[in-house]
Amino acid sequence: MSLDKRKVKILKAIIASYIDNAEAVGSRTISKKYELGVSPATIRNEMSDLEEMGFLTQPHTSSGRIPTDKAYRYYVDELWTKALGAQDKNMRQIIRIVDEEANELDSILRNSVRILSQFTKYTSFIVAPQLKKAVIKRIQLVPVDENKILLVIVMQNNIVKQVMLKLNKPIPFDQIDRISATLSKKLSGYMLEDINAQLKESLIQELYHIRENAGDSLFELVNFLSTNLGKFEDLNVYSDGITNILNLPEYNDLDKAREFISFVEDKDSVAKLFQTENENDMTVSIGHENSYKELSDCSLITATYKFNGKIIGKIGVIGPTRMDYQKVISAVKSMSEAMNEIIDQNFTEQDNNKE
Amino acid sequence: MSLDKRKVKILKAIIASYIDNAEAVGSRTISKKYELGVSPATIRNEMSDLEEMGFLTQPHTSSGRIPTDKAYRYYVDELWTKALGAQDKNMRQIIRIVDEEANELDSILRNSVRILSQFTKYTSFIVAPQLKKAVIKRIQLVPVDENKILLVIVMQNNIVKQVMLKLNKPIPFDQIDRISATLSKKLSGYMLEDINAQLKESLIQELYHIRENAGDSLFELVNFLSTNLGKFEDLNVYSDGITNILNLPEYNDLDKAREFISFVEDKDSVAKLFQTENENDMTVSIGHENSYKELSDCSLITATYKFNGKIIGKIGVIGPTRMDYQKVISAVKSMSEAMNEIIDQNFTEQDNNKE
DNA sequence: ATTAGCACTCAATCGAAGAGAGTGCTAACA
DNA sequence: TGTTAGCACTCTCTTCGATTGAGTGCTAAT
Numbered sequence: 124m125s126l127d128k129r130k131v132k133i134l135k136a137i138i139a140s141y142i143d144n145a146e147a148v149g150s151r152t153i154s155k156k157y158e159l160g161v162s163p164a165t166i167r168n169e170m171s172d173l174e175e176m177g178f179l180t181q182p183h184t185s186s187g188r189i190p191t192d193k194a195y196r197y198y199v200d201e202l203w204t205k206a207l208g209a210q211d212k213n214m215r216q217i218i219r220i221v222d223e224e225a226n227e228l229d230s231i232l233r234n235s236v237r238i239l240s241q242f243t244k245y246t247s248f249i250v251a252p253q254l255k256k257a258v259i260k261r262i263q264l265v266p267v268d269e270n271k272i273l274l275v276i277v278m279q280n281n282i283v284k285q286v287m288l289k290l291n292k293p294i295p296f297d298q299i300d301r302i303s304a305t306l307s308k309k310l311s312g313y314m315l316e317d318i319n320a321q322l323k324e325s326l327i328q329e330l331y332h333i334r335e336n337a338g339d340s341l342f343e344l345v346n347f348l349s350t351n352l353g354k355f356e357d358l359n360v361y362s363d364g365i366t367n368i369l370n371l372p373e374y375n376d377l378d379k380a381r382e383f384i385s386f387v388e389d390k391d392s393v394a395k396l397f398q399t400e401n402e403n404d405m406t407v408s409i410g411h412e413n414s415y416k417e418l419s420d421c422s423l424i425t426a427t428y429k430f431n432g433k434i435i436g437k438i439g440v441i442g443p444t445r446m447d448y449q450k451v452i453s454a455v456k457s458m459s460e461a462m463n464e465i466i467d468q469n470f471t472e473q474d475n476n477k478e
Numbered sequence: 479m480s481l482d483k484r485k486v487k488i489l490k491a492i493i494a495s496y497i498d499n500a501e502a503v504g505s506r507t508i509s510k511k512y513e514l515g516v517s518p519a520t521i522r523n524e525m526s527d528l529e530e531m532g533f534l535t536q537p538h539t540s541s542g543r544i545p546t547d548k549a550y551r552y553y554v555d556e557l558w559t560k561a562l563g564a565q566d567k568n569m570r571q572i573i574r575i576v577d578e579e580a581n582e583l584d585s586i587l588r589n590s591v592r593i594l595s596q597f598t599k600y601t602s603f604i605v606a607p608q609l610k611k612a613v614i615k616r617i618q619l620v621p622v623d624e625n626k627i628l629l630v631i632v633m634q635n636n637i638v639k640q641v642m643l644k645l646n647k648p649i650p651f652d653q654i655d656r657i658s659a660t661l662s663k664k665l666s667g668y669m670l671e672d673i674n675a676q677l678k679e680s681l682i683q684e685l686y687h688i689r690e691n692a693g694d695s696l697f698e699l700v701n702f703l704s705t706n707l708g709k710f711e712d713l714n715v716y717s718d719g720i721t722n723i724l725n726l727p728e729y730n731d732l733d734k735a736r737e738f739i740s741f742v743e744d745k746d747s748v749a750k751l752f753q754t755e756n757e758n759d760m761t762v763s764i765g766h767e768n769s770y771k772e773l774s775d776c777s778l779i780t781a782t783y784k785f786n787g788k789i790i791g792k793i794g795v796i797g798p799t800r801m802d803y804q805k806v807i808s809a810v811k812s813m814s815e816a817m818n819e820i821i822d823q824n825f826t827e828q829d830n831n832k833e
Numbered sequence: 834a835t836t837a838g839c840a841c842t843c844a845a846t847c848g849a850a851g852a853g854a855g856t857g858c859t860a861a862c863a
Numbered sequence: 864t865g866t867t868a869g870c871a872c873t874c875t876c877t878t879c880g881a882t883t884g885a886g887t888g889c890t891a892a893t
Contacts, residue, residue: 149886164836167887185842185886227642263620267632275630275640277622285630285640287582289824300655366721366739369732377724377732384721469644504855519867522856540855540873 133169138190138198145372147187192410206452218461232361240364243451245442250397251359252435255316262306266296281470292340315352323349358394373443386417397437410444426459488524493545493553500727502542547765561807573816587716595719598806600797605752606714607790610671617661636825647695670707678704713749728798741772752792765799781814
């Protein structure tokens with residue numbers, strides 16, 4: 124049995140209808156709504172074939188058919204190039220809002236994930252860049268209090284991270300800028316995770332020159348740098364629109380809804396989910412293709428975002444397998460590209476001056 | 479008809495039972511479970527009286543009674559001092575986690591609201607301090623890029639706020655520390671919302687002394703300060719545990735759940751809700767006492783948190799009117815006090831040195 | 834190869850019957 | 864006079880059979 128032209132037409136019609144209504148599709152519906160020029164009986168025969176081929180199932184013997192994961196897979200593979208080409212105008216327009224309000228990475232990501240979920244009406248995620256892989260450009264200490272100090276780290280990619288340090292001994296305020304300068308000089312070029320014992324030693328040496336009697340607090344400071352900077356927020360996941368699923372008929376069952384919510388609210392499992400996805404620009408995992416059984420009724424659409432040509436994070440949308448793939452794929456693609464642009468604009472070195 | 483001792487006992491028993499089970503309470507249940515030494519018939523008579531007095535209602539003629547808002551109000555007023563006295567041991571223990579991980583205000587608030595919701599099993603909120611009322615202590619500019627600069631503002635209360643500035647003209651890097659010092663000197667002591675045209679003028683004057691040809695970017699910088707600092711995040715609301723309500727029998731109805739969720743997910747209305755609450759240390763609004771009709775089946779318990787004796791923000795829990803008031807009130811109280819301590823420890827000036 | 838016709842299937846809906854929890858009232862009792 | 868046993872009554876909730884209706888599969892005709 125082969126998937127001839129008419130079968131394809133019927134299959135697509137069934138998928139389209141099911142995506143729309145979430146209701147099993149009968150032969151009459153297809154013959155009426157979609158002009159195929161054949162009677163319901165013929166369609167019934169074809170549907171029976173399609174079921175045998177694994178593209179359709181029946182919830183029960185006397186009901187219409189619903190598409191299987193295999194059907195969605197076929198459907199997505201078919202529309203793939205088309206969906207990728209389709210730039211969503213509305214989406215692009217909305218994304219501009221992010222751009223205008225953008226300044227810190229945090230707010231860019233927060234806004235982006237919100238827009239993605241509002242636009243697709245599904246639960247959306249953004250995995251933030253792993254900071255520990257970022258390269259240090261400059262370090263500035265800002266005195267806050269007698270023994271509290273704000274450590275501002277500017278990365279090579281212009282992302283800024285700040286940590287409040289509480290030290291047991293007071294820091295010599297009058298030398299703070301010199302200390303900052305020394306830290307910058309010694310640490311720029313290193314990744315956060317690179318700061319090891321060796322580097323620490325030479326740093327201590329250098330800092331002693333500035334002020335000998337402040338050794339204690341400086342030592343504490345450097346200690347903090349070497350022990351804590353490497354493990355900065357390994358998996359920071361932004362999510363939005365989790366409660367959107369309550370609007371979907373497939374989650375009218377409260378238990379199902381609860382199960383879904385407790386899965387996606389757990390940032391660890393979501394982070395793992397995105398980690399297991401390979402590094403393709405875009406992926407679509409349908410139903411049982413997902414590694415987590417909790418998502419066997421869901422599809423996951425992911426994309427990456429980059430900086431300087433390197434993938435620094437991922438975005439994704441999770442919805443029911445019965446989702447508007449065309450729309451969601453192009454939305455995720457648009458968002459991914461928009462984020463690339465925005466991050467480029469906001470974090471690219473404008474000039475090569477190293478002071 | 480007066481609320482004699484036995485009526486009170488019965489009323490409390492009914493409330494306790496209803497809080498437990500969410501099911502209308504019958505006379506037999508009361509007479510069995512709670513030792514009152516009287517027959518169901520007697521209790522029926524008393525219940526009838528209590529209904530007449532407005533403390534109970536019947537969902538339908540042949541069902542048990544459920545407490546009215548008035549009953550909860552009476553109940554809460556009765557246990558008020560007791561609940562306030564009860565420090566929850568578990569709660570205090572959990573709160574320590576916040577304390578240990580505390581450094582930035584943001585993470586303190588985020589952790590606190592999470593703990594509050596996990597502990598009470600209800601939706602919890604924290605309204606962040608209004609930054610525009612905070613007094614500036616120090617300003618530090620951190621160069622990031624040719625024409626991008628991080629503005630770090632340390633407040634008198636040691637809260638730190640940073641904004642990334644994108645300027646059209648490059649900033650003179652070599653004078654950045656002098657500019658920072660000047661900004662600090664001129665602006666410290668003012669509130670963010672105080673920075674007006676007058677102050678702006680004198681600031682510009684002073685900065686020109688540093689570097690005349692950099693006037694454009696300095697002007698831009700000062701302009702930004704005066705126009706944007708005053709309107710910093712007027713109503714930053716943290717929330718957690720919104721989906722907890724899906725576990726409550728009263729929200730088995732998906733439409734009700736959706737209505738609730740869409741209300742509490744709207745930070746604006748939540749912020750307004752907390753604004754309308756007066757400045758008492760603790761408030762309890764039961765059912766229709768709430769200003770929003772969306773919350774007429776809910777109770778809101780709020781408390782404040784302070785810094786230097788001044789209220790700087792609010793916390794609150796929203797649950798069904800049938801909530802364990804005793805537990806929630808003491809949890810909110812404990813959290814409020816814990817936050818006071820934590821904020822005190824983290825943000826109090828350790829020393830009076832002004833450099 | 835297509836299609837009209839028809840018997841068949843099965844979930845969903847509807848309604849009547851019955852169960853059960855609870856009340857209000859009355860009359861008896863301490 | 865307050866309390867209580869007894870009983871009829873009310874009303875929701877559950878159960879279960881009947882009905883409906885959408886949809887199928889098969890057969891025979893075109």
